[in-house]
Structure formats: C-alpha cells, structure tokens
Amino acid sequence: MISLDVGDYLIEILSVEVLRCTRTGIRIAEYWRNEAGQLHNPDGPAMIQYASDGRIIVQKQWAHNGRITRPEEEGPAVIHYSSENGAICEEHFFLDGVAHRSDGPASIGRNHRTGEILFSHFIVNGINIDDPEIKPS
Numbered sequence: 001m002i003s004l005d006v007g008d009y010l011i012e013i014l015s016v017e018v019l020r021c022t023r024t025g026i027r028i029a030e031y032w033r034n035e036a037g038q039l040h041n042p043d044g045p046a047m048i049q050y051a052s053d054g055r056i057i058v059q060k061q062w063a064h065n066g067r068i069t070r071p072e073e074e075g076p077a078v079i080h081y082s083s084e085n086g087a088i089c090e091e092h093f094f095l096d097g098v099a100h101r102s103d104g105p106a107s108i109g110r111n112h113r114t115g116e117i118l119f120s121h122f123i124v125n126g127i128n129i130d131d132p133e134i135k136p137s
Contacts, residue, residue, distance in 0.1 A: 012042065014032050014034060015032070016030060016031070016032050017032075018030050021054075024070050026050075026053065026112030028049065028052070028100040031046065033040070033048045037114045038063070041063065041064075041069075042064070045061055045062050046061060046063035047060070049059075056083055056085075056086045057081055057086065058080065058081050058082075058083050062077045064080075067096050067097035068094040068097055069092065069096050072097070076108075078094065082112035085112060085113070087113070087115070088110060090107070090108065090110070091107070092107050092108075093107070094106075094122075098126040099123040099126055100125060100126065101122075101123065104122035105123075106124070107119070
C-alpha cells in the first residue's frame with residue numbers, strides 16, 4: 001500500500017481496474033487493488049461485476065488487503081444480484097476472510113422474483129451452527 005502522510009491525513013493510493021468487453025466496450029467488472037495487487041477498498045466494495053449488458057450489477061464484494069471482509073453491522077461482504085431484475089439473490093457475511101455473523105444467518109439465498117428465502121446458514125467464526133439449539137439469538 002502506498003500512503004502519504006499529509007498533515008492530519010493519511011492518503012492511501014489504490015489502483016482501479018475496469019474490465020470491458022473487447023467486442024462491445026461494455027464495462028463488465030471493476031476491481032480496486034492495493035499496491036500488492038490484492039483486492040482492497042476501505043470505503044466500499046473492492047469488486048463490482050456487471051451483467052453482460054453492463055447495466056445491472058450482479059455481484060459486489062468487500063475486501064481489505066485481499067481478505068473478504070465487512071463489519072456485519074454494515075451488511076454482507078458478498079452480494080449476488082439477479083441479472084434479470086437486479087434483485088438480491090444471495091448475501092454472505094465474512095469477517096477477515098472467514099464466514100461469520102453473530103446476529104443471524106451468515107449465508108442467505110433468495111428467489112430473485114419473490115424474495116422468498118431459499119436457504120440460510122448460521123455460521124460463526126467459520127463454524128456452521130445450523131443446529132437450532134445453538135443458533136445465536
């Protein structure tokens with residue numbers, strides 16, 4: 001990571017890579033990386049992928065120094081969206097590269113048309129605790 005100390009501020013320099021279809025020029029993905037080339041964006045998703053038409057976001061992923069992570073109070077670290085209508089299909093919570101959510105399911109899948117939950121998995125510190133007797137309250 002390149003950083004500059006400017007008085008009261010520490011400035012971090014990131015590279016942003018935009019991938020486009022060579023035939024159409026349509027944007028298909030954006031990646032934010034640190035100096036080591038790892039996915040990294042302290043202020044938002046480090047990866048955004050788009051549907052083939054470039055208009056609908058189909059995935060967002062938050063990462064810090066190459067590890068999939070996002071504080072659970074800010075939301076899931078990986079979100080998959082329907083390329084058909086942009087609805088959320090899957091949400092996955094990670095903390096420092098490990099599946100984790102202390103106050104609900106860490107992995108949730110939904111029907112992209114109805115929003116009905118198709119699956120949910122309770123995972124804390126990478127350990128699946130789908131047993132209803134030990135789910136977090």
